[in-house]
Amino acid sequence: MTEKLYKKTILKPSLPKGVRDFSPTQTANREYLFGVIKKYFKLYGFLPIETPAMENLSTLTGKYGDEGDQLIFKIINSGDYLSKIEDKNLLNDSAKLLPHISEKALRYDLTVPFARYVSMNRNDIEFPFKRYQIQPVWRADRPQKGRYREFYQCDADIVGSTSLLNEVEIVNLIDDVFAELNFAVSIKINNRKILNGIAEVCNCEAQFTQLTVIIDKLDKIGIEGVKIEFEKSGFEKNTIGNIVEFLNLKGTNAEILNFLNDKLQNSKIGMEGCEELKTVVENPNITLNENNNLEIDITLARGLNYYTGSIFEVKNNDARSDFKNSISGGGRYDDLTGIFGLPDTPGVGISFGADRIYDIMEELNLFPSEASSFTKVLFVNFGENEANHALMLTKKLRQKNIAAEVFPDNAKMKKQMNFANKRNIPFVALIGESEINNNTITLKNMQNGTQETITFDEMVLRLS
Amino acid sequence: MTEKLYKKTILKPSLPKGVRDFSPTQTANREYLFGVIKKYFKLYGFLPIETPAMENLSTLTGKYGDEGDQLIFKIINSGDYLSKIEDKNLLNDSAKLLPHISEKALRYDLTVPFARYVSMNRNDIEFPFKRYQIQPVWRADRPQKGRYREFYQCDADIVGSTSLLNEVEIVNLIDDVFAELNFAVSIKINNRKILNGIAEVCNCEAQFTQLTVIIDKLDKIGIEGVKIEFEKSGFEKNTIGNIVEFLNLKGTNAEILNFLNDKLQNSKIGMEGCEELKTVVENPNITLNENNNLEIDITLARGLNYYTGSIFEVKNNDARSDFKNSISGGGRYDDLTGIFGLPDTPGVGISFGADRIYDIMEELNLFPSEASSFTKVLFVNFGENEANHALMLTKKLRQKNIAAEVFPDNAKMKKQMNFANKRNIPFVALIGESEINNNTITLKNMQNGTQETITFDEMVLRLS
Numbered sequence: 031m032t033e034k035l036y037k038k039t040i041l042k043p044s045l046p047k048g049v050r051d052f053s054p055t056q057t058a059n060r061e062y063l064f065g066v067i068k069k070y071f072k073l074y075g076f077l078p079i080e081t082p083a084m085e086n087l088s089t090l091t092g093k094y095g096d097e098g099d100q101l102i103f104k105i106i107n108s109g110d111y112l113s114k115i116e117d118k119n120l121l122n123d124s125a126k127l128l129p130h131i132s133e134k135a136l137r138y139d140l141t142v143p144f145a146r147y148v149s150m151n152r153n154d155i156e157f158p159f160k161r162y163q164i165q166p167v168w169r170a171d172r173p174q175k176g177r178y179r180e181f182y183q184c185d186a187d188i189v190g191s192t193s194l195l196n197e198v199e200i201v202n203l204i205d206d207v208f209a210e211l212n213f214a215v216s217i218k219i220n221n222r223k224i225l226n227g228i229a230e231v232c233n234c235e236a237q238f239t240q241l242t243v244i245i246d247k248l249d250k251i252g253i254e255g256v257k258i259e260f261e262k263s264g265f266e267k268n269t270i271g272n273i274v275e276f277l278n279l280k281g282t283n284a285e286i287l288n289f290l291n292d293k294l295q296n297s298k299i300g301m302e303g304c305e306e307l308k309t310v311v312e313n314p315n316i317t318l319n320e321n322n323n324l325e326i327d328i329t330l331a332r333g334l335n336y337y338t339g340s341i342f343e344v345k346n347n348d349a350r351s352d353f354k355n356s357i358s359g360g361g362r363y364d365d366l367t368g369i370f371g372l373p374d375t376p377g378v379g380i381s382f383g384a385d386r387i388y389d390i391m392e393e394l395n396l397f398p399s400e401a402s403s404f405t406k407v408l409f410v411n412f413g414e415n416e417a418n419h420a421l422m423l424t425k426k427l428r429q430k431n432i433a434a435e436v437f438p439d440n441a442k443m444k445k446q447m448n449f450a451n452k453r454n455i456p457f458v459a460l461i462g463e464s465e466i467n468n469n470t471i472t473l474k475n476m477q478n479g480t481q482e483t484i485t486f487d488e489m490v491l492r493l494s
Numbered sequence: 495m496t497e498k499l500y501k502k503t504i505l506k507p508s509l510p511k512g513v514r515d516f517s518p519t520q521t522a523n524r525e526y527l528f529g530v531i532k533k534y535f536k537l538y539g540f541l542p543i544e545t546p547a548m549e550n551l552s553t554l555t556g557k558y559g560d561e562g563d564q565l566i567f568k569i570i571n572s573g574d575y576l577s578k579i580e581d582k583n584l585l586n587d588s589a590k591l592l593p594h595i596s597e598k599a600l601r602y603d604l605t606v607p608f609a610r611y612v613s614m615n616r617n618d619i620e621f622p623f624k625r626y627q628i629q630p631v632w633r634a635d636r637p638q639k640g641r642y643r644e645f646y647q648c649d650a651d652i653v654g655s656t657s658l659l660n661e662v663e664i665v666n667l668i669d670d671v672f673a674e675l676n677f678a679v680s681i682k683i684n685n686r687k688i689l690n691g692i693a694e695v696c697n698c699e700a701q702f703t704q705l706t707v708i709i710d711k712l713d714k715i716g717i718e719g720v721k722i723e724f725e726k727s728g729f730e731k732n733t734i735g736n737i738v739e740f741l742n743l744k745g746t747n748a749e750i751l752n753f754l755n756d757k758l759q760n761s762k763i764g765m766e767g768c769e770e771l772k773t774v775v776e777n778p779n780i781t782l783n784e785n786n787n788l789e790i791d792i793t794l795a796r797g798l799n800y801y802t803g804s805i806f807e808v809k810n811n812d813a814r815s816d817f818k819n820s821i822s823g824g825g826r827y828d829d830l831t832g833i834f835g836l837p838d839t840p841g842v843g844i845s846f847g848a849d850r851i852y853d854i855m856e857e858l859n860l861f862p863s864e865a866s867s868f869t870k871v872l873f874v875n876f877g878e879n880e881a882n883h884a885l886m887l888t889k890k891l892r893q894k895n896i897a898a899e900v901f902p903d904n905a906k907m908k909k910q911m912n913f914a915n916k917r918n919i920p921f922v923a924l925i926g927e928s929e930i931n932n933n934t935i936t937l938k939n940m941q942n943g944t945q946e947t948i949t950f951d952e953m954v955l956r957l958s
Binding site for chain 2: 042043044046049050052054057061070072073074075077081086089101103105109111113122123124127128132136146147149150151156160166168170191193195198199205228313314315332369370372404406417418421422429432433434435437439440449452453
């Protein structure tokens with residue numbers, strides 16, 4: 031910062047809409063959440079990578095649909111960014127001008143950067159490659175409750191393997207993470223090949239993309255809304271009736287599999303989907319924690335067209351919570367990296383929506399208090415000599431891994447005690463002349479108000 | 495991603511210049527480095543906060559000088575960003591157009607966002623406020639060795655206190671961090687008031703900013719270069735001679751303090767600087783680890799004009815390393831938040847340059863191998879039954895906090911063993927029919943090639 035800082039008029043500080051600061055408690059709780067997710071990523075053998083916030087615009091555009099392209103945050107070229115514009119007509123058209131004044135953009139998800147990474151580092155990677163990545167992404171979406179312009183994704187993918195064992199692992203991974211986070215979830219599973227099968231047996235293969243887009247809206251608009259959408263999109267009456275029969279299907283996983291086995295007999299791809307779904311759901315290692323369940327849900331479509339096999343979505347299923355949205359999702363794809371020149375990289379992945387999970391945990395008060403417990407003991411400052419003695423003791427405490435600090439200023443006792451209270455520091459240490467002479471510490475427990483004069487070793491025991 | 499992905503021509507993937515991907519080993523080693531810094535931040539009582547990558551452009555501009563303003567990455571407004579431009583003359587001038595098409599920018603450092611945070615949250619913060627923040631920043635600098643366009647800063651500041659005890663804590667914090675990272679550093683310390691004093695006694699107060707800017711270059715251009723710069727800037731011959739006498743000063747901290755005490759007698763502010771420096775350097779709690787030292791260096795100026803008292807810089811002092819640049823720095827300021835409407839917030843801070851520290855640790859091979867040790871055991875896949883049995887065992891291992899995985903595909907044995915080798919997985923488990931029947935595991939140690947058939951509990955012992 032330069033002198034200009036002091037010459038300028040005073041600014042009323044504010045944040046861009048849709049982005050957030052995190053306070054110490056929020057930051058610590060978020061770190062706890064990321065820590066749990068990361069712990070299971072590691073236990074399952076996923077390896078961490080990180081990619082830069084900025085990618086070449088050409089890496090990102092065209093991967094998320096026209097709507098997605100609009101939501102990518104673009105960065106203006108450095109320096110005299112207009113100097114290379116020769117065709118002045120470009121200056122009348124935001125869209126046409128854009129590629130001439132912007133070459134870089136902020137990461138929109140972790141999947142496309144991962145595909146780029148795999149393609150660029152193909153010779154150094156051992157396949158199957160299990161990677162995890164926990165980083166923020168940015169989208170110029172309209173902000174609303176639970177939707178932010180900067181939010182974290184926590185992705186784990188296995189690429190270079192078609193084995194359905196990977197799907198079993200992903201179900202178990204999801205189950206383990208939410209069991210430790212301590213709220214109930216329902217893991218929905220489906221297979222895109224079953225949707226292909228439904229399209230085949232209902233005679234609407236040509237409208238497959240529309241079919242998935244409309245089914246995807248079922249949660250929001252209900253079965254009657256879905257029927258109207260099908261009509262608007264020109265689906266035949268008979269076809270709609272047949273599709274709705276599938277969508278209305280309820281039952282246990284075994285009952286649904288039986289129904290599908292029966293109804294999709296005439297579709298080869300549909301039967302493949304049934305077989306895959308059955309293999310995953312009935313694997314003997316799918317033994318979930320008691321709060322969670324795995325449900326076949328053939329109304330699950332996942333909007334993204336690159337999914338080709340298994341698809342997952344995790345919904346909050348906790349009776350105590352009002353927030354029932356989707357909190358994680360993923361699926362299998364045939365070809366992650368073809369667009370970047372490396373064909374035939376099939377894989378399967380899951381993305382944990384950390385910000386939505388955080389909101390639920392805050393709502394349900396699920397963060398353990400230790401996650402945001404900071405300083406264990408504050409030494410009151412009674413003046414230079416006492417403070418230096420206290421500082422010597424804090425150094426010894428820190429060597430024993432105990433967070434300790436001395437109030438830096440010789441302020442009034444009341445102010446210092448207030449500070450400890452408001453900061454939720456559980457112990458205050460008082461060192462006066464007699465404590466220095468006797469090599470003792472007077473330790474006050476701020477929770478119950480008791481006070482005792484003890485040795486350093488005794489203090490360590492109290493604080494450990 | 496949409497179908498477009500598959501229709502577009504193949505892209506040769508690349509990264510914008512100056513930014514980097516991090517491989518699994520690099521990511522894990524960086525996490526180790528951040529972990530050590532964070533550990534000491536916490537032990538010293540600093541609280542974590544996080545701020546968004548995007549700030550309002552008005553929050554950032556004017557804080558880093560004209561040159562700094564040029565290096566801020568600006569984000570183009572979403573949607574039809576040109577539609578609000580009425581004055582078409584703006585379209586001929588990059589600089590004038592900029593504020594009309596960009597309202598947001600990427601964080602350039604952690605100090606200005608911190609000042610904004612403190613100002614916005616003044617009513618919720620207990621002062622003195624000790625905060626730490628570990629996040630990336632972005633600068634459109636010319637990339638070169640050790641200089642990146644995306645890099646991490648690790649900042650700790652205490653605001654709302656003028657006590658020099660904070661400086662003592664910062665010196666100890668620096669010392670502790672580098673002692674654990676395990677390479678030798680020299681902590682340089684000075685006080686801006688001493689530079690003010692030198693300007694006073696050398697009769698060049700009016701040229702104070704120039705004085706500090708030129709002194710700051712001493713490292714790069716040497717004492718003769720500095721003399722030439724002073725001449726060019728119109729400093730008087732006598733003045734230059736007197737300044738150079740200060741700059742040539744060598745000796746122990748006590749000798750330097752004596753010299754300054756003598757030479758700055760006629761400068762009130764200079765004597766204040768001496769007193770402050772003495773208080774910090776001679777505090778009885780400054781007892782550094784044996785590899786590190788604290789050196790008064792009156793040629794240390796720190797370019798940033800907002801420093802008003804103590805200033806610090808940390809240099810790599812390790813005989814084994816070729817990289818002797820500055821790796822951390824900080825200092826005391828009178829007024830952090832005035833520009834944001836909250837006057838009188840003095841403080842002192844330190845910023846660890848994580849990327850440069852990382853480069854040195856990589857050069858010196860200082861990352862412990864455990865930092866990047868991932869999966870402990872890989873189960874070879876001999877087919878469906880064996881793989882399912884293996885998966886059951888990995889679940890039990892993970893419950894005991896041991897990272898384990900099953901090779902997902904039933905590939906050739908040699909391929910699976912190669913995979914384990916290249917991934918540096920220390921143990922491979924072989925489960926065939928006889929192991930399933932006998933409830934045993936054949937465990938191969940990949941380092942020494944030995945192989946033994948053991949029970950699950952014995953396996954846990956080997957892997958723990």
